Amino acid sequence: MTSLYAIPAFSLRFYPIWRRNFLVWKKLLVASVLGNIADPLITLIAFGYGLGSMLKEVDGIPYIHYLASGSICMSVMMASSFEALYSAYSRMSVQRTWDALMNAPLALDDIVLAELLWSATKSLFSGAAILCVMFTLGIGLHVQVLLVLPVLFFAGMTFAALGLIMNALARGYDFFTYYFTLILTPMVFLSGVYYPVAQLPSWLQLISQFLPLSAAVNLVRPLVLGGWPQTPLMDLAILAVYCCGGFYVAMIFTRRRF
Amino acid sequence: MAETTETSILSVRNLHKAFGAGAERAAIINDLSFSLRRGECYGLLGPNGAGKTTTLRLCLGLSTPDSGEILLNGQGIPDQARIARMRVGVVPQADNLDPDFTVQENLLVFARYFGIADAVTRSRIPELLEFANLTAKKDARIGELSGGMKRRLTLARALVNDPDLLFMDEPTTGLDPQARHMIWERLKSLLARGKTILLTTHFMDEAERLCDRLAVIDHGKMISEGSPQSLIAQHIESEVLEVYGESARSWAEQHGHGNASRVEYSGETVFCYTNDVRPLLASLQHAQGLRYLHRPANLEDLFLKLTGREMRD
Numbered sequence: 386m387t388s389l390y391a392i393p394a395f396s397l398r399f400y401p402i403w404r405r406n407f408l409v410w411k412k413l414l415v416a417s418v419l420g421n422i423a424d425p426l427i428t429l430i431a432f433g434y435g436l437g438s439m440l441k442e443v444d445g446i447p448y449i450h451y452l453a454s455g456s457i458c459m460s461v462m463m464a465s466s467f468e469a470l471y472s473a474y475s476r477m478s479v480q481r482t483w484d485a486l487m488n489a490p491l492a493l494d495d496i497v498l499a500e501l502l503w504s505a506t507k508s509l510f511s512g513a514a515i516l517c518v519m520f521t522l523g524i525g526l527h528v529q530v531l532l533v534l535p536v537l538f539f540a541g542m543t544f545a546a547l548g549l550i551m552n553a554l555a556r557g558y559d560f561f562t563y564y565f566t567l568i569l570t571p572m573v574f575l576s577g578v579y580y581p582v583a584q585l586p587s588w589l590q591l592i593s594q595f596l597p598l599s600a601a602v603n604l605v606r607p608l609v610l611g612g613w614p615q616t617p618l619m620d621l622a623i624l625a626v627y628c629c630g631g632f633y634v635a636m637i638f639t640r641r642r643f
Numbered sequence: 644m645a646e647t648t649e650t651s652i653l654s655v656r657n658l659h660k661a662f663g664a665g666a667e668r669a670a671i672i673n674d675l676s677f678s679l680r681r682g683e684c685y686g687l688l689g690p691n692g693a694g695k696t697t698t699l700r701l702c703l704g705l706s707t708p709d710s711g712e713i714l715l716n717g718q719g720i721p722d723q724a725r726i727a728r729m730r731v732g733v734v735p736q737a738d739n740l741d742p743d744f745t746v747q748e749n750l751l752v753f754a755r756y757f758g759i760a761d762a763v764t765r766s767r768i769p770e771l772l773e774f775a776n777l778t779a780k781k782d783a784r785i786g787e788l789s790g791g792m793k794r795r796l797t798l799a800r801a802l803v804n805d806p807d808l809l810f811m812d813e814p815t816t817g818l819d820p821q822a823r824h825m826i827w828e829r830l831k832s833l834l835a836r837g838k839t840i841l842l843t844t845h846f847m848d849e850a851e852r853l854c855d856r857l858a859v860i861d862h863g864k865m866i867s868e869g870s871p872q873s874l875i876a877q878h879i880e881s882e883v884l885e886v887y888g889e890s891a892r893s894w895a896e897q898h899g900h901g902n903a904s905r906v907e908y909s910g911e912t913v914f915c916y917t918n919d920v921r922p923l924l925a926s927l928q929h930a931q932g933l934r935y936l937h938r939p940a941n942l943e944d945l946f947l948k949l950t951g952r953e954m955r956d
Contacts, residue, residue, distance in 0.1 A: 480742060481738075488731075
């Protein structure tokens with residue numbers, strides 16, 4: 386058994402665990418995709434056309450384009466977080482799937498890595514579905530929008546890593562409400578999803594610069610609108626720090642739990 | 644005394660494990676040592692909180708001991724636990740089957756964790772289903788299965804990698820008699836094939852039927868070890884007289900103590916332990932309103948003597 390603070394061991398052993406989650410998802414495919422895109426889609430259309438009819442343009446862009454490009458990041462964040470919290474907790478503590486995996490020649494590191502990559506995969510599926518709907522609304526019809534997919538996957542990994550910290554500390558599902566209401570929801574309003582960060586007071590703008598969702602929006606929005614991100618290395622670095630740091634901390638807390 | 648690894652498939656020496664911090668730190672495993680020979684069925688018996696499940700977890704490398712040595716298939720645990728688990732099968736106390744998959748899919752998905760190719764697993768599934776008597780249910784969802792079927796599937800799943808050693812934590816708890824008997828038959832056939840089983844159980848008849856040797860554990864210490872028959876012969880009287888009835892207690896106070904080496908009370912039942920039951924039977928002929936059962940001593944009597952009749956939390 387590795388010591389509490391050892392660097393997580395990366396191996397391909399995560400793959401059969403990831404595959405297991407994928408097979409479960411395939412069985413519930415329609416409901417899952419529908420659930421993941423219905424809410425953001427309704428919000429997008431309601432706010433996009435509703436507010437959009439009053440706002441016309443934000444930063445020189447039609448509001449619905451502005452909103453869609455931020456909203457897809459928010460959806461990926463929510464989908465990935467949900468999977469790394471509620472679903473991972475169900476597998477860990479309710480169904481005891483993790484116990485079954487630990488009885489096989491798998492390490493806890495493999496299990497947590499598989500959860501991270503699976504949450505990112507699932508959020509990518511929902512992001513891709515939202516992207517398709519955006520295309521039908523005439524948004525994002527540029528070649529470089531394809532780069533959005535790997536960025537969304539990376540953002541999914543980042544939020545999964547943070548979510549897995551909460552999972553390691555949870556004693557029940559109710560615990561996750563704190564995370565969604567006190568961390569994720571405020572983050573949405575500070576990251577330029579619905580309106581430009583410049584609208585915020587300067588102290589909040591400062592906080593916004595260090596948020597992972599802002600970094601994701603700063604990478605995705607320009608690509609969707611047909612341009613290029615202005616500070617890609619900085620944004621990718623911010624995501625990387627949250628992702629790697631988050632995964633390491635999640636491993637420590639998970640090891641403590643087992 | 645540790646046996647050589649050629650004959651021991653599992654050896655545990657001077658194991659210590661404590662939980663809790665500061666003043667509340669309590670030893671769950673206290674200098675425990677035992678070895679399993681290949682092909683035997685070894686039982687761990689003990690009251691709640693004795694440390695049986697903790698012992699299994701330590702042997703599987705799921706928990707790290709404070710001190711002591713564990714060798715599983717010649718590999719040091721917990722350092723090489725993950726690799727050692729390639730040749731091990733586990734039937735846990737609580738089922739952890741995949742509820743979203745069918746019976747067959749559960750076997751297929753689990754085999755992948757061992758790196759076994761799908762083609763190989765698919766060729767073995769019919770045999771595993773036959774073993775578990777679940778061939779007719781191969782496409783059934785887990786939710787459709789009864790408790791006994793789920794346990795049989797868990798057993799089949801534990802065999803998917805053809806392990807040498809099986810860990811079974813209370814394998815028949817919660818099952819009806821038919822299901823229990825079926826599991827026992829299956830376990831005996833596995834032992835006949837040369838597999839080794841480490842079993843924890845509360846059921847004395849299960850331990851007596853299946854185990855070649857067993858260890859009675861309490862407060863993390865081994866109190867006694869040996870074959871069921873030798874333990875009974877060594878520790879307790881050979882015969883038991885159970886006496887029931889309202890006047891059982893008063894009869895026992897008058898006649899029981901003089902004629903039996905040990906007398907115990909449990910509610911309205913009196914247990915008389917003795918090597919010669921004739922004086923007691925003689926006195927019972929004249930007693931009114933008493934019923935009695937005369938039987939040989941069994942493991943439950945041994946267990947109650949060694950660990951007491953008080954409830955454990």
